[in-house]
Amino acid sequence: MTAHALVFVASPEDKPAYREALLMLGRVALNRKLPPPEVLSGWESAQWIYDSVDGELRQEAAAAVAELPVDWALVPVEGRRKKLLIADMDSTIINVECLDELADFAGIKAEIAAITERAMRGELEFEPALRERVGKLKGLALDALQRTYDERVRLNPGAATLVKTMAAHGASCVLVSGGFTYFTSRVAELAGFHRHFANTLLDDGSVLTGEVKEPILGRAAKLQHLVEEAKLGGATPRIALAIGDGANDLSMIKAAGLGVAYRAKPLVAAEADAKIDYMSLEAALFFQGYRRGEFVQ
Numbered sequence: 001m002t003a004h005a006l007v008f009v010a011s012p013e014d015k016p017a018y019r020e021a022l023l024m025l026g027r028v029a030l031n032r033k034l035p036p037p038e039v040l041s042g043w044e045s046a047q048w049i050y051d052s053v054d055g056e057l058r059q060e061a062a063a064a065v066a067e068l069p070v071d072w073a074l075v076p077v078e079g080r081r082k083k084l085l086i087a088d089m090d091s092t093i094i095n096v097e098c099l100d101e102l103a104d105f106a107g108i109k110a111e112i113a114a115i116t117e118r119a120m121r122g123e124l125e126f127e128p129a130l131r132e133r134v135g136k137l138k139g140l141a142l143d144a145l146q147r148t149y150d151e152r153v154r155l156n157p158g159a160a161t162l163v164k165t166m167a168a169h170g171a172s173c174v175l176v177s178g179g180f181t182y183f184t185s186r187v188a189e190l191a192g193f194h195r196h197f198a199n200t201l202l203d204d205g206s207v208l209t210g211e212v213k214e215p216i217l218g219r220a221a222k223l224q225h226l227v228e229e230a231k232l233g234g235a236t237p238r239i240a241l242a243i244g245d246g247a248n249d250l251s252m253i254k255a256a257g258l259g260v261a262y263r264a265k266p267l268v269a270a271e272a273d274a275k276i277d278y279m280s281l282e283a284a285l286f287f288q289g290y291r292r293g294e295f296v297q
Contacts, residue, residue: 025065041286071283084229086242092243092244102144106140122265136210175198177217179198241260259271
């Protein structure tokens, strides 16, 4: 069987959590007669390499750290450092849902956010839900776009480090969003992505028309972009790390070589290869075997 790495990430400021995770996962490794772990970053991340993986290891590891504020992953060693990063934007690379924040300037944030939440949970089809929400913004002045970006949008912790580190080591980094090009163009430049794809809001030169350009970039389109970007490198989606938080990210997450759920909805977290629930996006670098000294800040 293929060798796997069992890796965990803790906050450097929470040494008790690091010690406990090291102890608990160390017991799992010791039961399989593995040597001591390899440290990727002192008081932050360590890993064990398993020559073979049985069906119980993932369950044992999950149980060992279930009560600890740490993130962990069990990943194949072969092809571990991915050559392609495909990332969702809203609530993944950035801290907000841009559409909800635009709605705030229209005085209907609660109404729009409720639809967004249902769509992200997979309770609503993405495309009609997007049309409905955008329709409610008809007549919103265009300056709300710039205000939303300036006042609300921030990169999530570790976002730029994740992108720039993978790029520095030869990966192609692509932002693929069900949101809008107005924001992806700016966020891609800020974080260091090579390319970005998203939906286009339509306007009459002064206000939003309440329409979005068709076809809408949703779940199927995200998967298609993953496939096409991998082909550009002459490879399959297995070379990719895909990361997101909502239902429209699930197909690309499941197809990628490493699918990561970032503070995700339950539907997505249950299907991903790994989760980041506690740490910054830098955890995705440790999952790939990067050491702290290799990070590009």
